[in-house]
Amino acid sequence: MKKIIQKIFLFSVVLFCAVLSLTGCMEWDYGEITEDFDATGSGLFITNEGNFLYGNASLSYYDPATNQVQNEVFARANGIKLGDVAQSMTIYGGKGWIVVNNSHVIFAIDLNTFKVLGHIENLTSPRYIHFLSDEKAYVTQLWDNRIFIVNPSTYEITGYIQVPDMTMESGSTEQMVQYGKYVYCNCWSYQNRIIKIDTETDRVVDELTVGIQPTSLVLDKYNKLWTVTDGGYEGSPYGYEAPSLYRIDAETFTIERRFKFKLGDWPSEVQLNGERDRLYWINNDIWSMDVTSERLPVRPFLKYRDTKYYGLTINPVNGEVYVADAIDYQQQGMIYRFSPDGELLDEFYVGITPGAFCWK
Secondary structure, rough: HHHHHHHHHHHHHHHHHHHHHHHHOOOOOOOOOOOOOOOOOOOOOEEEOOOOOOEEEEEEEEEEOEEEEEOOOOHHHHHOOOOEEEEEEEEEEEEEEEEEEEEEEEEEEEOOOOEEEEEEEEOOOEEEEEEOOOOOEEEEEEOOOEEEEEEEEOEEEEEEEOOOOOOOOOOOOOEEEEEEEEEEEEEEEOOEEEEEEOOOOOOOEEEEOOOOEEEOOOEEEEEEEEEEEOOOOOOOOOOEEOOOOEEEEEOOOOEEEEEEOOOOOOOEEEOOOOOOOOEEEOOEEOHHHHOOOOOOOOOEOOOOOOOOOOEEEEEEOOOOOOEEEOOOOEEEEEEEEOOOOOEEEEEEEEEEEEEEEEEO
């Protein structure tokens, strides 16, 4: 789906600017609340992207203890739709923060009732939020050469981090991880670098060149950054190459190891288990390897099922693996739950294009 988005990139930028001019001062009119939830205990949130420009993103909630899933919980609790393209969700300060990309908004919800507690609006095209304190967080953007600085307590934009050598048309900042006072961020669309941000000065102080379009970023137990590049696509104006998985030392900010895939592979969704000593990713099949490995595995953890694996997460407590299946990007997606040994334990329908997970 990312390939499709990039191929209609120029059209989307023009359309996006027009939509932003109309929605920059949007009022969020919450309707009559029809249902009350009381989801205490642990569980899993699934953000369903929906279809671009259709406004049909949704939020699902799954209780592993009872094998019960509730769909459209945001709309059912608040009386409004979640919006256009739910990108990610993060938990901080006892709230769930849902980043809705093409609606230019981040909602803060109660984790048990799913009711909205506040929202940050007038963002360009938000992707992920990373919290530094109760008063400061970073929000990455697509189609912008800035990372926004926000105050989670007041739900206000307080400043910006300018990314060097990046234009709005080529702008893309994505996932963030923190090591000491530095936040590292991968630059994805039409980019090939990891940037290093000093959180005391809110400035980019260094960058590291990797392959074309790094799509993920995680930090393991040994303080090694891992990113995987998708290599672009055939006919891309930015180039097309074989993808790679990189291991980067966070302390020295240098590449330690590069694992090469084949041209035409499409690896994505690099994730870590709870102990942060084992990697998982999607490349048609689901793959896994120890973070100390010196070569890629030859056999997958889970075989490809002639479908569209789109999202991935690992239960941080028991190591169970959850895989999101977008099917055809039009109908309800499916979530598969596997044991750490690859045994299918459960499967259930969620919303359209399930893409990201968040553990409560």
